[in-house]
Amino acid sequence: MIEIEKLYFSYPGIPVLEDLSTTFKEGRIYGLLGENGVGKSTLFKLMCALLTTKHGTIKIDGTVVERKPSCLSKIYYVPEDFDGPDIAIKNYAAGVSQFYPNYDDELFARLLADFEIDANRKFTNLSLGQRKRAVIALALALKTDYLFLDEPTNGLDIPSKALFRRMMAAAMDEKRTIIISTHQVRDVENLLDHIMILDRRSVLLDKSVSDIQQEYEFGVSANAPEGSLYVEPGLGGCTYICENKSGEESRMNIEILFNYINLKNKQK
Amino acid sequence: MSDTFDFGRFGKLFKYECLNYLPRYVKGMLVFAGFIVASWAFTIKDGYALNDRTEMIYPLFCFAVLLSPYFVYSDINSRKKGYIYAIIPASTLEKLLSMSLMCMVVVPVCAFVALTATDVLLWLFSMMGIGGFKEIAFLDLAVLLDYRVIISAIAFVSTPMMFNAVFRSHKILKTLLFFLALFFALVFGVSFIVSALSVNLATERAFEIWLGRTFGNCSAQDVISFLEIMLLLFNAAIACVTLAVTYRRIKKMDY
Known part of the structure; x- marks a missing residue:
């Protein structure tokens, strides 16, 4: 479990996260949403100890996150832009995978084959989408307890997005926590178990998908029903x-939910 | 498994760095080897003197080693790419030791082999001018294993390692500017001290007395030994400081 308590972080002169407290539990795929600049990528970097917290703590399995092997071997982070080194994918994977005890070489080979990526090719000779596919395949094959994906579907073509969803669903187990930060919510809509919407100063929404579906009804109709909380023509x-x-669960529309929560926050 | 140092993990890290970072250096080595080939091509008509090539290989070797951290670990502190290095599950000590091993042992060996092999090939190809490889003084093991040489070599390599970890962009240029600034500061400082001492005759006299008392009864060899010890201490201090700064940068660098 990841526990974040009273986290504060700022870049010089720019406060990004203020007094953020939340938890990420095992066995769930989290959707981390928020407007540009609210600190989603910063939060990932803080959870990987790539940035130093100003105040507050981040704990992974009860231990404060630090740049030390016992902590880093539990997590893997895929940033939005992955350039990759100037070497073949298989060499990169061979080097990285040594540090992760649960690494599954067969799974990696299968995922690469599914993504139609040749392991002998260099990262520098691949397009953004191909690099992204390669590193996502590696990230899933490393089988770390915590996986952070920043805009994973950016640059992926339509078949790859569908494949990505299948892979993510297959990779999930009770011990794993996957956090996906994205603006392409439709790409991952059916994957998510839990939605977290961030604002610069607070967590606007932190609920499981089933709680959201029990609380709200989503739909499309010629005329919006009376008492609708938010409508988009x-x-x-x-x-x-x-x-x-009615108590009946409807299919969640994350985009509408996000816009409604954001609007509600701005009207406060 | 210790979070500070583990031999198995250190081995894995070193392998990772050999696989991921060393290939970058090969391109750099080709450039250095290219200098020898170019010089050979330009002088082939007039024959080639023995000392020329030997004298060329040694500075090239020093440059190749001196610049190696900038090539091999070029992006460890890049905001975009550096995270790959930072999230490798190895301790800071292991990362520092692996970097030191790479820059102080692996790279010099590679540079030596590449430059000498180029020289041998040119010699075999033309049979003109005996190759520098036969005359390379720094191959002398007795010299190489001298603790003074080892400390100097560590200071020589750990300094660019530190600047590579400190500067995020235009690293070589910034390092050169730093040394230029340091040089001017030293010149200014020494000039200031010398002029201050010259103005004050009493101080000048006291300095002469101190010099006389300290070195008056010493032979030239004693003075040289004293200066060697001072140089050794200076090199050891440089090595300690630069390695400590590099360690701290690896540990605390933000991305």
Whole structure:
């Protein structure tokens, strides 16, 4: 479990995270959402000890996050832009995988084959999407307890996005925690177990998908129902979110949910 | 498993760095070897003197070793790429030792082999001018294993290692500017002290008396030994400081 307590972080003159407290539990795929600049990538870097906290603590399995082997071997981070070194994918994987005891070489080979990436090719000879596919395959094969993916579907083509979702679903188990930060919410909508929406100063929403579905009703209709909390007109009718009075769960629309929560926060 | 140092993990880290970082240096070595080939090509018409090539290989070797941290560990503190190095599950001590081993042993051996092999090939190819490889003084093991040489070599390599870890961009240029600034500061400082001593005759006299008392009864060899000890202490201090700064940068660098 990752426990974040009263976390404060700022870049020179720019406060990013203020008094953030939350937890990430095992066996869940978290969707970390927020407007640009609220600190999603910064939070990932703090959880990997790539940045130093100003105040507050981040604990992984009860131990404060530090740049030391016992902590780093539990986590892996895939940033939004992965350039990769000027060597073949298989060499990079051979070097990195030694440090991760649960690494599955067969899985890596299978994932690369599924993604149609040749392990003999150098990262520098690949497109952004191909590099992304290669590093996602490696990240999943390392089988770390905690996996942080920053905009994983950026640069992926449509078939790769579907493949990514399948891989993520297959990679999930009760011990793992995967946190995905993304603006492409439709790409990962069906994957997520838990949604966290961040604002610069607070966590606006921190709920499981099933709680959200029990609390809210999502739908599309020619006219939005009376008492809708947020409505977005479109060509096919109005997409809306309203309180769930019937108790029946509807298919969650993260984009509408995000816009509603953000709007509610700004109106405060 | 210790979070400070583990031999198995250190071996893995060293292997990782050999696989990931060393290939970058090969390109740099090709450039250095290219200098020898170019000089050979330009002088082939007039024959080639024995000393020329020997004299060329030694400074090239020093440059190749001196610049190696900038090539091999070029992006360890890059905000974009450096995270790859930072999240490797190895301790800071292991990372520092692996970097030192790479820059102080592996790279010099590679540089030596590459430069000498180029020289041998040129000699075999043309049979003109005996290759520098036959005359390389620094191959003398007795010299190489002298503790004074080892400490000097550590200071020589740990300094660029530190600057490579400190500067994020334009590293070589910034290092040169730093040394330029240091040189001017030293010149200014020495000039100031000398002029201050010259103005004050009493101080000048006291200094002469101190010199006389300290070195008056010493032979030239004693003075040389004293200066060697001072140089050794200076090199040891440089090595300790630069390695300590590099350690701290690896541990605390933000990305």
